[in-house]
Amino acid sequence: GAVVSQHPSWVICKSGTSVKIECRSLDFQATTMFWYRQFPKQSLMLMATSNEGSKATYEQGVEKDKFLINHASLTLSTLTVTSAHPEDSSFYICSAEGQGARYEQYFGPGTRLTVT
């Protein structure tokens, strides 16, 4: 089946710094990618939807200047958490959807971000 990878799987950064998380579709072209945030023992909350070559669409309440999303190619999307704060510590998950395959989302394993 389709595989989505995320890198890194775990990252610790200091407050005020920025961190980039990569999401790659390994064996298919992902025209749409989604970024979710998951708090411990809670559900996945959609942060934004990104389409290759265009600006991401952010969900209400998500700061677009803080969570920069770039979907520069059909196999790569990146999420950059800028000026990270401890409250940004969370589990970030991406998913990817192929062209013409609505709702066929394949999820990455997630990235654990800890901001100290």
Add this chain to the structure above:
Amino acid sequence: AQSVTQPDIHITVSEGASLELRCNYSYGATPYLFWYVQSPGQGLQLLLKYFSGDTLVQGIKGFEAEFKRSQSSFNLRKPSVHWSDAAEYFCAVGAGGTASKLTFGTGTRLQVTL
């Protein structure tokens, strides 16, 4: 806006016993419904989905789910649970439209005792 409720936060069953995980949704039109399983270190895996047609849906790993419009439910079932089924299970609803946006429930953690 759509929403999903999974009333059971944690369920424990014995290996070989039957399983039913509850899911209730709120959505004005016919929803797209999904069940995903999340294991530690792995991405969410789609177990099954309902878009239309037969209300009893068969999925992978021996799971099935039944869409009941009158009850706004989409419960997941398995006749005989295996120890490897221990994981977190999420029900999700898709709202249609131009983007395949999913709204997830809070999840049910399944523990399997031997």
